[in-house]
Amino acid sequence: MFHSHKVLSFISEPENKNAKVSITGNRNLKQGENTIQIKVESEDKTNTKVYTIHVTKTSNPELANTNLETLAVREGSLYPSFDASITKYYLEVANDVKNIEVLAIPQEMEAKVEVQKTNELQIGRNKVGVIVTAENGSTRKQYVIDVYRRSEQEDVKAKE
16 A cells, blocks of 8 residues: 555666666556556666556555455365465365365455356366455455366375
């Protein structure tokens, strides 16, 4: 959450001290969501990487709260254990688990939670997204559960 400043300062230091770093979008922040980009260009100008940061300016941080109070899955335990500040989790399920049931409760009850892609899990890696939209309607945060559904052969080995 960001409160009253007009300019958001960053200290960015590239791995190569001769790389060029430029920051845009960090001046004259408006109420609501602002997008800030940090562009790093290699010394020889052949590689460019852009980092994007979404910052919400608000006088009421509760209206911009996108944290979950609870994130759990009926079919197993998330790794690492749930913490509102961690947005990426891993879950491994047996071959016969084709769907998972996700419990996602926001810290602020007026926030909206959308759970995506919990049905028809493929064998191997699947991504399940949990998107929280704050009460203000513009601030969003995505939690991702990387679900690995084992093959029949992997299930046999896991049971040995």
